[in-house]
Amino acid sequence: MKSVYLDHIAATPIHPLVLEAMLPYLREQYANPQSLHSAGQEAMAALEEAREKTAALVGADGAEIYFTSSGSESNNFAVKGLALAQRDKGNHLVISAVEHQSVLHSAKSLEKLGFVATVVPVDKWGRVDPEEVRKAIRKETVLVSVMLANGEVGTIEPVAEIAGICRGRKVLIHTDAVAAAGNIPVNVKELGVDALSLAAHQFCGPKGAAALYLKKATRILPLIDGGIQEGGRRAGTENVAAIVGLGKAAELAAAEMVPRMSAMTALRNKLMAELPRRVSRVVLTGHSEERLPHLASFCVEFIEGEGMLLSLDMKGISASSGSACTSKALKASHVLLAMGMDHALAQGSLVFSLIEGTTAGDIDYLLEVFPPIIDRLRKMSPLYTKYLEEKGQ
Amino acid sequence: MIYSDKVMEHFTNPRNVGVIKDADGVGQVGNPVCGDMMTFTIKVDDGRLKDIKFQTFGCGAAIAVSSMVSEMAIGKTLEEALEITNTSVAEELGGLPKNKLHCSNLGADALHAAIEDYKKRQESLKRGEPVAAVPHEHKEELEGCYCPYCEGSIEGLDEFCHKCEIELEECPECGKYTKKGDESCVNCGASLHKA
Numbered sequence: 192m193k194s195v196y197l198d199h200i201a202a203t204p205i206h207p208l209v210l211e212a213m214l215p216y217l218r219e220q221y222a223n224p225q226s227l228h229s230a231g232q233e234a235m236a237a238l239e240e241a242r243e244k245t246a247a248l249v250g251a252d253g254a255e256i257y258f259t260s261s262g263s264e265s266n267n268f269a270v271k272g273l274a275l276a277q278r279d280k281g282n283h284l285v286i287s288a289v290e291h292q293s294v295l296h297s298a299k300s301l302e303k304l305g306f307v308a309t310v311v312p313v314d315k316w317g318r319v320d321p322e323e324v325r326k327a328i329r330k331e332t333v334l335v336s337v338m339l340a341n342g343e344v345g346t347i348e349p350v351a352e353i354a355g356i357c358r359g360r361k362v363l364i365h366t367d368a369v370a371a372a373g374n375i376p377v378n379v380k381e382l383g384v385d386a387l388s389l390a391a392h393q394f395c396g397p398k399g400a401a402a403l404y405l406k407k408a409t410r411i412l413p414l415i416d417g418g419i420q421e422g423g424r425r426a427g428t429e430n431v432a433a434i435v436g437l438g439k440a441a442e443l444a445a446a447e448m449v450p451r452m453s454a455m456t457a458l459r460n461k462l463m464a465e466l467p468r469r470v471s472r473v474v475l476t477g478h479s480e481e482r483l484p485h486l487a488s489f490c491v492e493f494i495e496g497e498g499m500l501l502s503l504d505m506k507g508i509s510a511s512s513g514s515a516c517t518s519k520a521l522k523a524s525h526v527l528l529a530m531g532m533d534h535a536l537a538q539g540s541l542v543f544s545l546i547e548g549t550t551a552g553d554i555d556y557l558l559e560v561f562p563p564i565i566d567r568l569r570k571m572s573p574l575y576t577k578y579l580e581e582k583g584q
Numbered sequence: 585m586i587y588s589d590k591v592m593e594h595f596t597n598p599r600n601v602g603v604i605k606d607a608d609g610v611g612q613v614g615n616p617v618c619g620d621m622m623t624f625t626i627k628v629d630d631g632r633l634k635d636i637k638f639q640t641f642g643c644g645a646a647i648a649v650s651s652m653v654s655e656m657a658i659g660k661t662l663e664e665a666l667e668i669t670n671t672s673v674a675e676e677l678g679g680l681p682k683n684k685l686h687c688s689n690l691g692a693d694a695l696h697a698a699i700e701d702y703k704k705r706q707e708s709l710k711r712g713e714p715v716a717a718v719p720h721e722h723k724e725e726l727e728g729c730y731c732p733y734c735e736g737s738i739e740g741l742d743e744f745c746h747k748c749e750i751e752l753e754e755c756p757e758c759g760k761y762t763k764k765g766d767e768s769c770v771n772c773g774a775s776l777h778k779a
Contacts, residue, residue, distance in 0.1 A: 495619060497643035501587075501595060523619065535616030538641075571601050571647060573623040573639040574616065 194507045195553045200342045200370060200486060200544035201511060205436065206395040212439040213397065216432035224429050225420065234431050241438025245402050248441035249368070249387060250378035257403045257421045258434050262369035263293035264414070265388035265403040266336075268425070269365040270297035272411040273334050273386060274306060277363070281331030282306045287319045287348070288529035289341050291367055295525070298336075311337075316478040317346035317530050321353045328360050335364045339377065339387075342370035343513050343526045343542060344477030345486035354383035363409070369393060369401075373444040374485055375452065385409050391433070395546075396440030400433035451547045456484040458545055458554050463487045465558050470565050476527065476540070485546065490532065491539040493575035494568040499541055502564040508557055513540040535574065587644055588678035594648035599655045602637040609705065611697025613690045620646045622694040624654075628702055633657050633665055638694070645680050645688035652677050653691035662699050668692045686760050 205213075216237065222230035224238050243253040259265045274284055286298050288310050298308040311323040319337055328335070335357050340347045350366045357364040365386035368377055372387070373394025379387055386409065390401035405411060405424075417426025444451070467473040472492035491499065496512030503510050513524025527537040543557070569575040587595070607625035614621040620642035627635035636654040640647050652673050657665045670689045674680045680689060705715045743752045743764070752761040755769035755776065762769045762776070769776060 493641070495642050495646075498595070498647060501592075501644045505596070523617075535641075538616060538619050571598065571639055572641045573612070573621060574641050576603060576639060 192507045193556055195556055196509045197543040197545060197549070197553070197557065198509045198511045199546045200393075200542065202392055202398065203395045203546055204548075205397055206440060206443055208443060209396055209436045209439045213432045213436040216435050220431075224431060225418065234429075237435050238429055238431060241434045241441075244438035244442040244445075245389075246404075248377070248445045249372060249389065249404055250380050251404045252407070255379075255404055255407055257405060257425050258429065258437070259401045259403055259425060260399055260430065261401050262291070262367070262388055262390035262393075265369070265390070265401050266291060266293040266365075266367050267297050268403050268411070268414050269386040269388060269405075270294055270334065270336055271301060272414060273363055273365060273409070274301050275304075275412040276410040277333040281329075281333045283309070283329050283331040283333065285309045285311060285324055285327045285332060285335045287311050287313060287337045289313050289317055289319075289344075289346075289526045290336065290338055291342070291369070294336050294338070294367055307331075313346075313529050315530050315532075316481075317341055317344045317476075317526065318478060318481070319348050319353065321349055321356055324353050325356045325360075328356070328362055332360070332362050335362055337364070337366060338370075339366045339368040339382075340371035340375065340483050341477065341526060342483075342486070343524060343540075344488045344530070345482035346477040347371070347375070347481045347483065350384065351382050358383060370483060370486075373441065374483060376448060379404055379406070386411075391437035391440050394440050394444040397433045397436040399430055400437035402437065447547070452484045454547055455545045455549065458549055458551060459484060459487050461551070462543060462554050462557070465554075466561065469558055469562050474536070476530070476532070483544075486542065486544045488540070488542045490527070490536045491541060491565060492536060493539070493572045493578060494565065495538045496540050498568050499539075499564060502568065503557075503560070506560045506564070508560065511542045511544075513537065513542065586681055587648070588680075590676075590678040591645060591648040591680065594651040594677065595644040598647055598651035600635075600637050600651065600658070601639065603639060604635060604637045607637075607698075609698040609700075609702030611694045611699070611701055613694045613697060614642070614646075616641060619643065620688050620690060622646065622650050622690055624650075624694040624698040626695070626698045626702060628662065631661050633660055633662070636695070636698075638691075643684070643688055645684040646690070648677055649673055649680075649689055649691035650694070653695050657695055662702075666696060666699060668695065682756060683754075 222234045224231060224235040242256045246253045246256045259268060282305055284298060284306060286294055286308055302308055309327040311319055311327050313319050324335060337348050337350055337353050339350050354364045363385045366384045367388045369388055369390045371377055372389035385406045387404040392398040413424050415426045420426050420429055463475055474490050476488040476490055500510060500512055513527055523534055523537040524540055527540055604625040604627055608628045609626045611624045623639045625637050626633055636658050638650040638654055640650045656668055670692045673691050674689055708715050745752060751764035753764040755762050755774055760771040762771060
């Protein structure tokens with residue numbers, strides 16, 4: 192059976208050159224970078240080279256990059272660490288309604304410590320209005336965190352504009368760029384942000400390697416106390432091989448960004464145009480233009496996401512969904528609900544995410560097997576029967 | 585795959601999908617907000633379930649459960665069919681993931697609702713009253729989205745009942761809401777937060 196992986200927002204394959212760069216550090220070059228001997232210093236040199244490459248991907252200086260274990264850790268580090276370091280200044284933060292759980296739940300944890308979080312709304316395309324952020328900022332506000340691109344609906348947020356507002360009010364701004372970095376051009380100076388999260392597994396690097404960009408001279412409270420790794424701001428023996436992989440993946444992503452983007456955008460556009468044409472009552476979710484080049488997201492009316500995922504899986508296609516049934520907590524996607532989507536429609540969420548290697552044949556195969564799957568599930572759906580009755584068929 | 589082979593088999597080839605046009609009883613449980621909704625229509629002949637058809641909006645488990653219930657119940661007397669429980673359906677399917685045990689496992693309830701509807705219609709017929717054409721809804725089985733204490737609905741992402749002003753959490757055993765921080769689940773009695 193044909194196998195088509197279209198869930199690259201969850202994971203990407205490790206690029207062969209990335210794997211090659213990593214292997215020595217999983218084999219013979221196992222020394223601890225903090226060791227004084229030359230083997231240790233070689234590991235340290237590899238770490239610093241990776242730091243420079245990661246910094247270059249987002250237009251930062253190497254000294255501004257802190258390695259972490261995941262995008263979630265970077266987000267926790269930024270939101271909690273920056274808020275807690277400024278506790279004497281104020282106890283208010285501003286986040287958007289469509290942030291990743293690692294930002295939302297970090298804000299919730301801070302609320303238990305006496306902070307107050309304002310959640311700014313989004314429009315029906317999932318965009319934050321910078322004016323809403325301006326209105327939400329108070330004199331006690333110490334941090335604004337708005338993501339650069341949403342991994343569920345693909346919408347790109349006006350972060351540069353929001354950062355401008357924050358600068359004017361002397362409030363720090365963090366952006367969760369995990370879904371964006373490595374996939375679209377990201378430059379911390381152009382964005383004007385103080386902190387930015389990125390993760391290697393989003394751009395053909397390994398899982399378990401991520402980073403937080405932190406502008407020079409920005410105070411942060413460490414989450415992990417211990418030794419002197421990462422300038423004393425993130426203790427723990429470094430995951431050298433994974434970090435080397437992050438560096439190599441960043442280098443490749445920066446070099447191949449333009450062709451990668453144009454290849455994926457063309458296929459994504461085809462999927463976005465064709466899927467609603469082949470199946471009735473399918474709506475695109477997220478912004479139609481201001482969106483990630485590799486993500487096409489939809490809601491299919493009258494049926495539920497998990498049934499679609501299982502059926503697609505039986506045809507060899509891997510996708511994802513924001514429906515309640517597909518989440519462990521059995522809750523519909525907070526992103527879709529924040530966009531004002533009806534609960535029943537949000538249950539029909541479906542997300543396809545591409546990679547440079549995705550072919551036109553893959554998309555054609557999806558477009559071919561998709562209509563009969565939907566047809567079968569709709570025939571089982573009481574909501575579809577009701578719709579047909581109301582339509583008078 | 586998160587499901588047993590039996591669940592996948594019923595999801596792939598569900599038995600008795602559809603709607604009986606001149607049904608003797610109609611039952612409906614769940615709602616699209618919770619993510620699962622099932623409609624059962626039944627035909628009764630001489631106290632036995634002669635035919636059952638179902639429609640389900642929901643996950644793979646919900647579809648498999650509906651199919652399994654219909655298969656287990658066809659040909660049974662109404663009394664026998666009422667003895668089918670959500671638990672026995674899950675067992676017959678070779679088990680379900682824990683977090684699906686409540687929300688998606690409503691097949692027996694939907695069937696029972698259809699039988700109750702049939703019985704009500706029979707009583708109405710005996711009394712010479714017009715028979716209601718609306719399906720019988722099994723309200724008390726919607727706890728997945730309702731507060732277990734006041735039965736008020738829990739909106740969207742909230743794990744908080746605004747009427748009772750208590751924080752709720754899902755019981756990892758039965759999947760229903762119970763008061764956050766309690767030692768045991770108010771629904772199934774499972775002990776929570778073991779030290």
